[in-house]
Amino acid sequence: MIYEMRVYEAVPGRLPDIIKRFETKTIAIWEKHGIKQAGFFTTMVGEHSQHLTYFLAWESLAEREKKWGAFMVDPEWLTARAETEKNGPIVARVSNQMLAPTAFSAVK
Numbered sequence: 001m002i003y004e005m006r007v008y009e010a011v012p013g014r015l016p017d018i019i020k021r022f023e024t025k026t027i028a029i030w031e032k033h034g035i036k037q038a039g040f041f042t043t044m045v046g047e048h049s050q051h052l053t054y055f056l057a058w059e060s061l062a063e064r065e066k067k068w069g070a071f072m073v074d075p076e077w078l079t080a081r082a083e084t085e086k087n088g089p090i091v092a093r094v095s096n097q098m099l100a101p102t103a104f105s106a107v108k
Contacts, residue, residue, distance in 0.1 A: 001057055001058070001059065001101065001107070001108055002057075002058050002059075002060070002061065002064075002098055002099065002100055003038060003055050003056065003057055003058070003098075003099045003100075003101070003107075004055065004056040004058060004064065004096055004097070004098055004099070005053065005054075005055055005096065005097045005099055006053070006054055006055075006056070006094060006095070006096040007048075007051055007052070007053045007094070007095045007096070008051065008052045008053075008054075008091050008093075008094055009048070009050060009051055009091070009092045009093040009094075009095075010050040010051070010052070010090060010091065010092060011088070011089055011090055011091065011092045012050065014089075014090040014091075015042070015049075015050050015051075015052065017084060017090045018052050018090050018091060019042075019052060020084075021080065021081075021084045021090070022040065022052070022054075025080040025084070026077070026080070029071060029074060029076055029077050029080065030071065032074075032076075033067050033070050033071045033074070034067055035056060035067050035068070035071060036056065036057045036058075037054060037055070037056055037057075038054075038055040038056060038057045038107075039054060039055050040052065040053070040054040041053045041054065061098070064098075
């Protein structure tokens, strides 16, 4: 199993809009494509109070490429994204990392 950590930096004041889009639209579309989330987090203490961090679980990079590629061109996702950004962008920047658990990790 590999994990993808994605960090979304919100346009100032738009973090609630990002969270709402995941909660009400994105996750259901991911389920349709077999994309498995492994947790969502906001920053309680620290510099990045306008960040949403989440993890996705993948069997392989090939699985990620196939499923993420299909999600990104899904008409339902494109409509949802356009709808939630009709008043302007809500995400200023996205970063991601692909992570492999160590031999002593609680998750494998």
